[in-house]
Amino acid sequence: MSLALVVLLPFIGAILPPLMIRSGRTVCATVTGSVTLSSLVLLLIHAPAVYRGEVPVVAYEWLPSLGLRFSFFADGFGLFFAALILAIGLLIIIYARFYLGRDDPMGRFYCYLLLFQGAMLGIVLSDNVLLLLIFWELTSLSSFLLIGYWRHLPEGRQGARMALAVTGGGGLAMLAGMLLLGQITGSYELTEILGQGELVRASPLYLPALLLILLGAFTKSAQFPFHFWLPHAMAAPTPVSAYLHSATMVKAGIFLLGRLWPVLAGTEAWFLIVGGTGLVTMVIAAWIALFKDDLKALLAFSTVSHLGLVTMLWGFATPFAAVAAVFHILNHATFKCALFMTAGIVDHEVHSRDARRLGGLLHLMPITGTLALVASASMAGLPPLNGFLSKEMMLEAAGHARPPAYPWLVPGLATFGALLSVAYSARYAVHVFLGPVRDDYPQHPHDPPAGMWLPVAVLVALVVLIGLFPAAIAGPIVAGASDAILGGALPDYKLALWHGITPALLMSAVATAGGLVLLALFWPVRAVRDAMPRPEAKRIFDAIVLGAANAARRASYGLHNGQLQRYVMFFVVSVLVLILVGWQTGRLDAGTREPLAAGYLAGIAWLLLLAGCIGIVAYHRQRFLALILTSLVGLIVSLAFLYLSAPDLALTQISVEVVTTILMLLALNFLPKETVAESSVARRLRDGALALGSGAAFAAIVHDVLTRDFTSISAYHLEQSKPGGGGTNVVNVILVDFRGYDTYGEIIVLGIAGLAIFALLDGALRGPAARRLARWAPDQPRAADLHPLIPVVATRVMLPLALMVGVYIFLRGHNLPGGGFISALVVAIALLMQYMASGFGWAEQRIRFDYHVLIGWGVLIAGLTGLGAWLFGLPFLTSGFDYFHFPVVGEVELATAAIFDLGVFLTVVGAVMVALANLSRIARRAEPIPVPQEPMDYTAPVPEPATTAEGR
């Protein structure tokens, strides 16, 4: 459990900084630091067990059907990384407290930082690879937030987007690779996968899996050719760069390479791709770094170069190289993080990060200068610092990697990379801190407060101490981590400063001398380099993104240009094509069932339906007439449902027809009464042919299906309705029980739709639309009688009757046609009658409940009914029913499904009434109407202006 807590603590703690910032910045930083510290302590509790060779595991089932488990484990390698993340995180938190300005929202910063920390810990401690991927994407997301932290800077936003696009895309590729890996090994648990290296490497899926996983790892660790995003991510505040882009996130890629090293390494493909990419990245990035004037860009590319170095070491796939890789990860984290922090200090104190404007800072900020010099000496690989040790091991490993065809290629390029590394490290030291003091700094430099240089000092002390006493300080950590990767077969190696005169020492000497010479010739070399054309990665990336966006836009605007007819056309054509293909392939054929005889009344009804449809097509421009004809179609459809034994559908259809007609009439009042003819004759012919064709095709397949015998699931539902759902009306049982979850989703959607109508209209009733409404004048002559007496009386008599029918339909719904939905429509119509007859204002004054609240209650009741099943240990929305004996009434069946149905009822009433009441509010805006006050008062006829006072 405590292992899972190591990962979860930062996530839980992430809510603290935004709250604690009210108590001041120091309190906020202290709280953040204590979260990290607790996590670190929890982690270190496991350390003794891990170094004894045990592997603590903790696992909970999450989605077992997908193989996703909430499982963590800690071996030496994971522990090493987790400790690195937390320890450096702690230093960064202290540093950031003093780095961030007064105007920067510090609570948000620490919140993002903790989220990132948790995600990163998740990567290194996950046992389940799918869980690992989730954390992998979480690091991409949280780093997006951190890089774009200064959201007022366009570079920050662009850099954040680029980082997210590249690393997120790589993460997707890796997901595919991990799934393949899971397919090969039959498990998604790393502890099981790691033991099956032979099986994986022999699998035909090995190469695709390898390529996909490498794509993920290389994008994350900014390996060539994906190295371009890292420098742009440097727009982030320096603590972020120091943390994410030197010590942790970019190391996620090489962590994963190391994690899967026992499984994937050892093939020729691995050596060529991983080793080759690492080597190329190391050299190219070092070359670019040398010529960057921006200190953070220089450090960014040097980071890329060092990551390339580690990747190359993994690529060699020898045990010795693996140990060197682990050791270098540790060393690089210490000196590079320190260097980033010093660059941040320079930026903070001098207000410039441009190497051309700096120099001589050692005299003005001696503490920072000294620390920076030591750290850059370590980056250059000078003895007696830790960078020297791991560089020696790297050169030693490179010296042994000699493909037969080009024996000198790898050692030569590795030495050249080391040479460039010396050159840019020296440049960072010489061009910034050494040399004469200048008098044109943007701001006079001096050492920062201790809080900023102390974390650097801690790291630099480690740099020196590891360099002097490697075996004592780093030995156990490196051994533990390497042991976990190599599976207990540690090679013969010695962490020490002096190994005697070895080839590696000679290569190192060559590199150091060459690097210093290169720096001496810096300006001439730079002139040559500037004269050469070179690709601009950001421009290429932007072009690709733009191209993809344009292609997507063309595709989507081609399909979705906002014209409804076009969507319908695409839809109809594709259905038609599907049907035609079905016929072509011969799977559709008329069956042998005898058709049932239809009476002549059915024929008449069919004739009416046909006439209605043809009429609508012919007169669709006259909108009022089209509405009448639509009602005719609805009437016949309702009759057809009854005739074909679907009374539930018929009841629903009848009431829906009424509500929709009112809705359309409300809208039509403010719309043109005639549609303008827009389409050409050719187009109408085309659309007509399409409509007839698809109609005929549909009729044909319906005929094909109806004339054959088929078994459907309805028999099962009919059988289970009473014993399973406690009701004999299978339609209602399906709605509230069998498919209750669907219904629950649907009423939520309905509620949202109702509220959205309210929100849209409410917005529309302000601004330009409101001004247009104020100018609106009725476009047809109007009767003077606002609320005629007969409907007023009739509807008031009807109200209790209609409500009674609603209750009746609701109650019997479970066993006979009816239910919450239909009864809700009936009740809504009963209420609408009052609105129509007596006026909106009159009804509004008397109907006291708020329809919005009604929607909320409906969803709440339905949801709580579903949750109620949990009390009995049953799944969500399991319904229960029993028979109760009441005096006088007798035995009565009570089902929880009825309560659920009540939720449906309330939501539907609420949504319908919200929609209609709001539509009619438009008219209230256009023209205020006097509200009758007395209960039985009807509005006396109001004289209209002479032009429109023409009764009908």
Next chain:
Amino acid sequence: MIELALTITYAAVGVSLLLNLVRLARGPDPTDRILALDTMVINAIALIMLLGIAQHTTLLFEAAMLFAMVGFVTTVAFCRFLLRGDVIE
């Protein structure tokens, strides 16, 4: 006996539905068309009752009741639209 009565009423309802259709098609006023639709609803109620009698079931009668209760609301709405333009005011 009931069979014969049913046959006759079926024919009567069928004929009146067709006549409604003629009125709906010919108009000439919107009022004529609304009334034609309203009468169709009344015929539909009759038809449902006949269907129930013929099939010996009361299951369909609720539909007839619902038509009777809410069918006129559509007619009122259409009429209000013609009279005032605004259905709910």
